[in-house]
Amino acid sequence: MKCAKIVICILTFIFSSILNFQCQKQKEKVDNDIEITFWHSFVSSTIPALNNLIAKFESENPNIRIKAQYIPSGDALIQKLISAVQSETAPDISWIHADYLSELVQANAIYKMRHFIDSENGLTEEDINDIYPPLLHYASWRDTLYSMPLEATNLALLYNKDMLYEVGLDSSRPPQTWDELHAYAKRLTVDRDNDGKFDQVGFFVPIYPASGPLGAWMVWQWIPFLWQAGGYVIDQNQSQVLYNSSSGIQALTFWQALFNMVDISTFTVDYQVAFAAKRLAMALDGPWNLPRYNKLLRNLDWAIAPLPEGPEKRVTIVAGEYLAIFKQSRYPQEAWQFIKWVIQPENQAFWSIRSGYLPMRRSVLNIPEFKDYMKSNKNFAVFVKQMEYGQSQRSIDYHGIAITRHIADAIEKATIGKMDSREALDEAANKSNTLLNSVQEDLKK
Amino acid sequence: MGQAYKHKRIGYKKKNGFNALLFLSPTLIIFTTFILFPVIFSFYLSFHKWNMFSSVRSFVGLDNYVRLFKDGEFWLVLKNTFIYTLGTVPLNMAFALAVAYFLNKKVFGKKFLRTAFFAPVIISPVAAAVIWRWLYDPNFGFLNYFLSWFGVRSINWLNDPTAAMFALIIMGVWKTFGFNMVLFTAGLQGIPETYYEAAEIDGATRWSRFWKITLPLLAPTTFFITIISIIGSFQVFDIVYVLTSGGPLGSTKVYVFYLYEWAFKFFEMGYASAAAYILFAILFVLTLIQVKYLRSKVYEAV
Numbered sequence: 241m242k243c244a245k246i247v248i249c250i251l252t253f254i255f256s257s258i259l260n261f262q263c264q265k266q267k268e269k270v271d272n273d274i275e276i277t278f279w280h281s282f283v284s285s286t287i288p289a290l291n292n293l294i295a296k297f298e299s300e301n302p303n304i305r306i307k308a309q310y311i312p313s314g315d316a317l318i319q320k321l322i323s324a325v326q327s328e329t330a331p332d333i334s335w336i337h338a339d340y341l342s343e344l345v346q347a348n349a350i351y352k353m354r355h356f357i358d359s360e361n362g363l364t365e366e367d368i369n370d371i372y373p374p375l376l377h378y379a380s381w382r383d384t385l386y387s388m389p390l391e392a393t394n395l396a397l398l399y400n401k402d403m404l405y406e407v408g409l410d411s412s413r414p415p416q417t418w419d420e421l422h423a424y425a426k427r428l429t430v431d432r433d434n435d436g437k438f439d440q441v442g443f444f445v446p447i448y449p450a451s452g453p454l455g456a457w458m459v460w461q462w463i464p465f466l467w468q469a470g471g472y473v474i475d476q477n478q479s480q481v482l483y484n485s486s487s488g489i490q491a492l493t494f495w496q497a498l499f500n501m502v503d504i505s506t507f508t509v510d511y512q513v514a515f516a517a518k519r520l521a522m523a524l525d526g527p528w529n530l531p532r533y534n535k536l537l538r539n540l541d542w543a544i545a546p547l548p549e550g551p552e553k554r555v556t557i558v559a560g561e562y563l564a565i566f567k568q569s570r571y572p573q574e575a576w577q578f579i580k581w582v583i584q585p586e587n588q589a590f591w592s593i594r595s596g597y598l599p600m601r602r603s604v605l606n607i608p609e610f611k612d613y614m615k616s617n618k619n620f621a622v623f624v625k626q627m628e629y630g631q632s633q634r635s636i637d638y639h640g641i642a643i644t645r646h647i648a649d650a651i652e653k654a655t656i657g658k659m660d661s662r663e664a665l666d667e668a669a670n671k672s673n674t675l676l677n678s679v680q681e682d683l684k685k
Numbered sequence: 686m687g688q689a690y691k692h693k694r695i696g697y698k699k700k701n702g703f704n705a706l707l708f709l710s711p712t713l714i715i716f717t718t719f720i721l722f723p724v725i726f727s728f729y730l731s732f733h734k735w736n737m738f739s740s741v742r743s744f745v746g747l748d749n750y751v752r753l754f755k756d757g758e759f760w761l762v763l764k765n766t767f768i769y770t771l772g773t774v775p776l777n778m779a780f781a782l783a784v785a786y787f788l789n790k791k792v793f794g795k796k797f798l799r800t801a802f803f804a805p806v807i808i809s810p811v812a813a814a815v816i817w818r819w820l821y822d823p824n825f826g827f828l829n830y831f832l833s834w835f836g837v838r839s840i841n842w843l844n845d846p847t848a849a850m851f852a853l854i855i856m857g858v859w860k861t862f863g864f865n866m867v868l869f870t871a872g873l874q875g876i877p878e879t880y881y882e883a884a885e886i887d888g889a890t891r892w893s894r895f896w897k898i899t900l901p902l903l904a905p906t907t908f909f910i911t912i913i914s915i916i917g918s919f920q921v922f923d924i925v926y927v928l929t930s931g932g933p934l935g936s937t938k939v940y941v942f943y944l945y946e947w948a949f950k951f952f953e954m955g956y957a958s959a960a961a962y963i964l965f966a967i968l969f970v971l972t973l974i975q976v977k978y979l980r981s982k983v984y985e986a987v
Contacts, residue, residue, distance in 0.1 A: 347738030449932020508824040656933050
């Protein structure tokens with residue numbers, strides 16, 4: 241009986257202190273700061289930079305506090321956004337992917353950016369024209385701008401200079417074309433002790449399970465090859481897909497050739513580990529890994545090269561992180577203030593230098609701080625220069641996620657499944673076109 | 686004095702009923718919100734088309750169910766799930782019984798070993814999958830290294846369509862057999878020592894003691910474990926999602942993964958709800974068959 245009394249006392253104490261704590265939190269909310277919730281998926285190595293950025297903003301805008309919350313990216317991001325919108329707990333600002341724009345717009349969850357750009361506290365036409373066009377293109381759905389790019393990324397080639405030197409290649413001249421990439425990859429795939437297992441692989445072809453979280457990432461890396469062969473994913477009026485054209489077949493066959501060089505599937509699951517362990521010579525990569533590589537890859541001589549040129553043109557795929565303002569936000573003007581602040585050239589330079597992401601507008605390249613940074617970080621400069629010939633995906637109006645999945649299935653079947661690339665792409669295109677046809681029919685109704 | 690006591694007793698019963706409800710209310714609330722409501726709403730949804738964001742829910746009748754049966758992938762995932770179940774359940778139970786049996790004797794470090802074997806059950810599936818992805822790595826993984834001692838060529842565990850299912854089954858058994866081991870231990874400890882002693886006196890060998898005493902008397906436990914293991918392995922999702930994500934080429938795509946995709950990747954809640962109810966129907970029928978067929982055997986044995 242006495243024991244029970246003690247337990248009850250302890251529980252009461254715990255509950256009342258929790259209540260007290262909550263009351264204190266309420267008291268804090270009463271003072272005049274406006275709090276903006278900002279959902280993001282920055283990897284942990286970027287968080288210090290993010291905190292610096294937020295601190296700078298808060299010092300220049302004393303009444304606004306940014307509460308940055310990490311949410312996992314990929315599938316989880318859209319799931320969390322949808323449940324938040326449905327339960328009326330949407331954040332003020334969040335990262336979004338263009339894949340989800342159609343769903344979010346149809347749910348009437350986000351503001352059109354023009355609502356803010358054309359307002360008093362908006363942006364000039366000069367500002368808009370300064371932003372790299374592919375970024376704005378990707379941020380729009382049916383030619384209406386629904387999000388604002390926060391930063392840019394693109395795809396380049398990571399390579400190990402020592403390994404090139406070892407096989408007699410010029411280590412300051414990375415492969416420039418598809419043929420060279422193929423030849424280099426072959427030379428750099430080495431089985432030193434003739435045991436049938438390759439000790440070193442030339443080029444890592446990023447094949448991941450199509451139904452997994454990295455399926456879309458695999459497709460994102462394949463698309464520039466499709467473009468370089470002169471192809472497109474979908475046609476202008478979104479009535480049929482074009483990725484199974486001869487350009488698509490050429491691009492997929494190229495990947496097959498690289499994949500079959502060494503049966504990459506027997507290699508390893510993580511190309512970054514393999515590269516750091518000096519078992520991999522070349523891989524595709526983006527700028528977000530630069531801070532990590534600068535810190536960790538000290539015992540090997542590595543560099544970034546522009547993506548090799550394809551048969552038709554030189555192009556790389558551009559993406560980035562996009563911010564949208566939710567209609568459920570109680571402080572849309574303050575949220576816009578943050579976004580407007582973040583895209584100012586000085587702040588873009590500040591952010592870019594610290595995070596390793598690329599700036600989303602050209603005038604940043606004229607800022608002295610940024611120019612110096614580019615001079616002392618040649619690898620970063622390669623990414624920035626690539627923005628000039630970067631292209632972004634045409635935003636697919638409907639069923640973007642499903643169509644991406646069809647392409648991923650085709651890539652997986654052609655590589656691991658050893659299917660003929662024409663067959664694989666045609667199969668996928670049939671499925672995609674069926675979906676697009678049903679959209680046309682629904683629209684007619 | 687007597688009357689006051691009588692009065693107190695009636696009040697006690699009434700208060701008792703109310704107190705009982707009070708104590709049950711947290712569980713009842715949670716049950717209603719998270720189990721009862723979703724089950725009913727899901728049934729309702731299976732006859733509609735809804736993409737979770739819009740408030741538009743269009744009635745489509747049996748369309749979702751018909752589409753399911755027409756979809757080739759539906760049959761593929763059903764097949765994969767059957768294969769997974771056939772692979773894990775017998776292995777799982779055999780391991781669990783073997784370990785429980787041997788840890789029931791006088792073994793040094795019995796308690797520690799039991800905890801160690803049970804630990805995989807409570808590890809987060811994500812943490813476990815990260816460990817196993819490295820164990821299965823074709824080039825750097827421990828499993829292939831271990832196999833190379835016996836001259837076995839490295840197996841491409843996670844990227845070869847056939848090997849991937851084996852990899853999944855092995856990890857599945859590792860993750861869940863501890864739970865069955867605990868249940869078997871309880872069952873084993875319920876068998877009186879006297880039976881064994883009597884049999885030993887009569888000259889029975891270890892093997893026939895196991896076969897003729899242990900197994901029959903374990904029948905109720907085995908019956909229960911069979912049913913829940915089959916239900917559990919039909920519903921496997923977390924380890925598939927983190928280990929192979931349904932790849933390669935859909936060879937490890939199980940039923941619940943298919944359901945998850947349609948619900949949370951393609952945002953077709955109605956279609957996914959229909960799939961969920963079909964799973965329920967399948968498991969219901971399977972369990973019914975097991976109960977009808979095996980229960981009589983259990984009574985016979987005991």
